[in-house]
Amino acid sequence: MKLSFLEITKLSKFFGGLAAVTGLDISVDRGLIFGLIGPNGAGKSTVLNMIGGTLHPSQGEIFFNGKKVTRLPPHTRAGDGIGRVFQENLLFTNFTVLQNVLVGYHLQIPIGLASIFRKTSSNRSQEETLLKKALDTLEFVGLLEYSDEMAINLPHGRQRLLCLAVALAAQPQLLLLDEPVTGMNAEEVEGMAAMIKALRGKKGITCIVVEHNMRAVMGLCDRIAVLNFGRKIAEGSPRAIVEDKAVIEAYLGAEEDVA
Amino acid sequence: MQNKSSLIGSAGWALAIALAIVFPLALSSIYWTSVMTNILIYVLMAVSLRTIYLVGEFSLGHVGFMCVGAYTSALLTMKVGLPFALTLPIGGLLAGLTALSLGYPFMRVKGIYFVILTVVTSESFRQLALNWRSLTGGPDGLIGFPGAGTLSVPAIGQVDFGGPNEYYYLALSVVCASLYILNRIEKSRLGFTWLAIRETDKMAGAVGINVLRYKVINFGVACFFAGIGGVLLAHSEQALSALEGASFGIMTTIYLLVYMVVGGKRRFEGPIVGAVVLSLVSEFTRPVEEYQPMIIGAIAIAVVMLLPDGLSIIPEKTGLWGFKSLIAKSKTGLGPRHRRV
Numbered sequence: 001m002k003l004s005f006l007e008i009t010k011l012s013k014f015f016g017g018l019a020a021v022t023g024l025d026i027s028v029d030r031g032l033i034f035g036l037i038g039p040n041g042a043g044k045s046t047v048l049n050m051i052g053g054t055l056h057p058s059q060g061e062i063f064f065n066g067k068k069v070t071r072l073p074p075h076t077r078a079g080d081g082i083g084r085v086f087q088e089n090l091l092f093t094n095f096t097v098l099q100n101v102l103v104g105y106h107l108q109i110p111i112g113l114a115s116i117f118r119k120t121s122s123n124r125s126q127e128e129t130l131l132k133k134a135l136d137t138l139e140f141v142g143l144l145e146y147s148d149e150m151a152i153n154l155p156h157g158r159q160r161l162l163c164l165a166v167a168l169a170a171q172p173q174l175l176l177l178d179e180p181v182t183g184m185n186a187e188e189v190e191g192m193a194a195m196i197k198a199l200r201g202k203k204g205i206t207c208i209v210v211e212h213n214m215r216a217v218m219g220l221c222d223r224i225a226v227l228n229f230g231r232k233i234a235e236g237s238p239r240a241i242v243e244d245k246a247v248i249e250a251y252l253g254a255e256e257d258v259a
Numbered sequence: 260m261q262n263k264s265s266l267i268g269s270a271g272w273a274l275a276i277a278l279a280i281v282f283p284l285a286l287s288s289i290y291w292t293s294v295m296t297n298i299l300i301y302v303l304m305a306v307s308l309r310t311i312y313l314v315g316e317f318s319l320g321h322v323g324f325m326c327v328g329a330y331t332s333a334l335l336t337m338k339v340g341l342p343f344a345l346t347l348p349i350g351g352l353l354a355g356l357t358a359l360s361l362g363y364p365f366m367r368v369k370g371i372y373f374v375i376l377t378v379v380t381s382e383s384f385r386q387l388a389l390n391w392r393s394l395t396g397g398p399d400g401l402i403g404f405p406g407a408g409t410l411s412v413p414a415i416g417q418v419d420f421g422g423p424n425e426y427y428y429l430a431l432s433v434v435c436a437s438l439y440i441l442n443r444i445e446k447s448r449l450g451f452t453w454l455a456i457r458e459t460d461k462m463a464g465a466v467g468i469n470v471l472r473y474k475v476i477n478f479g480v481a482c483f484f485a486g487i488g489g490v491l492l493a494h495s496e497q498a499l500s501a502l503e504g505a506s507f508g509i510m511t512t513i514y515l516l517v518y519m520v521v522g523g524k525r526r527f528e529g530p531i532v533g534a535v536v537l538s539l540v541s542e543f544t545r546p547v548e549e550y551q552p553m554i555i556g557a558i559a560i561a562v563v564m565l566l567p568d569g570l571s572i573i574p575e576k577t578g579l580w581g582f583k584s585l586i587a588k589s590k591t592g593l594g595p596r597h598r599r600v
Contacts, residue, residue: 052465078467086465092458103455107467109448116447163462170466 003063005030005206006051006174011060013046013230020046021230024060028174028223033200033207035221035238037214039250042227044210045087048176051208052084053077064174079107083172083205087179089159091166093152097143100151100162101134104169108133134169141165141195157188164195168203175199177209181216189213193220218242226250271528276435283427292423293495298538299427299434300491305518305530307484310441312524313450314477315457316366316373319512321485323381324354326507328486329493330388330395336494337404343420344410347433347490354486355479362475381512388501400500407494430491437484442527444480453477510552517555521562523569532571 004027011024021043028034036044049055051062053074062070069077074084092100109130115123138144141161146154151162160180167175180196181189193216199205211217217224218238225235228250234241241247279299283292304321311318328350335346365376388395395401407420407429420429444450452473456463460470492506493499501507514537522533537555544551566572 054461054464073469074464075467075469078465084465086462090459090462090465092455092462094458095455099451103451103463103468104466106452106455106463111448111452116443116449166462166466 003066004028005065006208007061007063008047008051009061009063011047011050011062012058013043013050013055014058019230021050021057021227024227024230024232026225026232026235028206028208030173030206031200031204032222033196033209033220035217035224036208036210036227037212037217037224037241038227041229043230044227045178046230047227048178048208048210052082052176078170078172081171081173083167083170083175085160085163085167085175085177085180087182087210089156089163091151091159091162093150095151096147097138097149097151097154097162098131098134098147101137101165101169102130104137104166105130105134107170137165137169140168140198142191157184160184160188160192161195164192168199168205172205174206174208177207177211179211180209181211181213189216192216196220275531279431280428283424289423292427294538294542296423296427296430296495297492298535299430300488300495301515301518301538302531302534303434303437303484303488303491305515305522305534306438306441306527307481307488308515309519309524309527309530310445310481310484311478312519313445313453313457314474315460316369316474317516318377318478318481319374319509319516320377320379320381321482321515322507322509322512323377323384324358324482324485325489325492325511326381326384326388326501327354327357328489329499329507330401330489331486332490333401333404333493333499334394337401342410343405343407343494347487350490350493351483351486354489355483358482359475359479362478363471366471366474366478378509378512381507382509385501385503385507388499388507395499395501398500398502400498400502400505402498404493404497406497426495430495433487433491437487438531441480441484445527449473449476514555517559521559521569523566523571525568526571526575529569529571533569536570 006026006028008024008026011021012019013021024047026047036047038044046055050057053069053072053076056071060070061068064077064080064082067080069080069082072080078084092103095103109123109126112123114120135144135147138147141164143158143161143165146158151159154162160183164177164180177196181192184192196207196209197220200207209217209221221238223236224238224241226233226241226244226247233246233250234244236244279295282295286292304325308318308321311321331353332343332346332350335341335349336343341349361380365373365380368376389398391397407426409417409419409421410429412418418425420426445453452463452468456468456470456473464470499506503509518533518537519530520533521537522531523529537558540555540558541551544554562569566576568576
């Protein structure tokens, strides 16, 4: 069997008696922006958590880049190239914006014992390079002018962008975005959508987006899977999805014959 | 500004060390010298306890690792005849390695669960020392092991550290070296990573930080220095007791925590200030010993209510001596001085 970039097979997650996800099969090709939508409680975030490694599946397997990652811890998966933007703004709140991004670059320079006690020219130049990269990342998300601001002082929309910048700093090939535009105004939503497209375009990052904002999802994604009660009820292009009967039923309820 | 406040910082350190050097000479009292030696040891204990807080955890078992270091060194000098220069690092290493091996299960839990694990561990160590009669002397304690003895000091030659004054200076240099190392670690990328884990371990994991490993390293480093503190304590008093009321009881751990909180856990200097001030308070209230916990407790409550960040924050708060810093600016090597101009 040929595995695609991200291959999820027969994935299930049970919380006690509750089946949050059952028998899910998804494959995502490299370079796609893949949408994962569904009503509240459909299991979208659970799927994302299992791909990211913060939850381990009860059954099924996850292959990333041909490697089985089903039970690996999150930090190993980050090393393999899976990045993550959480649903809540998880930031290093008492750090400056720049320092937040620098944390994201953790994997790029190993921490050696020598670096603690003396500043050799090689690790100083390494730090300089890192710093330049971090500032570039901030420029990319448009937060360069806030680099010395404490992360906690940023408004929600900018914190969201900073979350993205931190995730990007870890050099992901696959980015998991959990509700990236929630709580943003229309302008910010457009900005974020443009940013995600640019990620794919400029950096070649594959994205999986979980989102409630339908307009954003439809405009953004190449392919969408719809979940309901932990099962996939439809998958296809945005156009096919809006016309899918099962999807309409899941969101609006079944049409009844009114005599 | 950064340069000015770091200059003032260095001046402050130099002054503190100068005072520490001059005090025993000025007071010329064996009693006060031994009090000062004890203060030094508790400074190291409180500072290394704060190191654990860098990953966001509190340990109530620090004294247990002090106990490991103390008994290790005492027994090695007494029964094997190793010199202090060897037993000092061995005591620290054994405490550190114990912490590393316990760290893997312990650091999987957070908050109060971690606290509980540490407190029972330290009590177990004490009980072990109390009941292993053949090795530790049991409730009678361990006496008759040698002091630091004669060591060769670079540039000075052979020095006998047997006397209280000499031992004080030995302890001072060991503690200063330890504090220097802890400070460097905190300001390095290792310390930066610890702080990031304290901020949010979930995001830290998501960008590739092996949270468990870094927390275990942290615990190991902190407990290594607790072990060093234990060795210094053992050879200072040349007697060890594992009884509840002695050095390794639960009260010592609580006092260490109070030192850290009263001095302030945000700044590196915090636990130093706390340990010195409160040890002196204990010393001067010795005539009313039974009220001591009450007095220390009242001070702790007052500080927590009036100055939640502790005594060491006063210069920063009042803008005294040109101090102006935020945790992020002063605590990590990668501060805003790298700002792009």
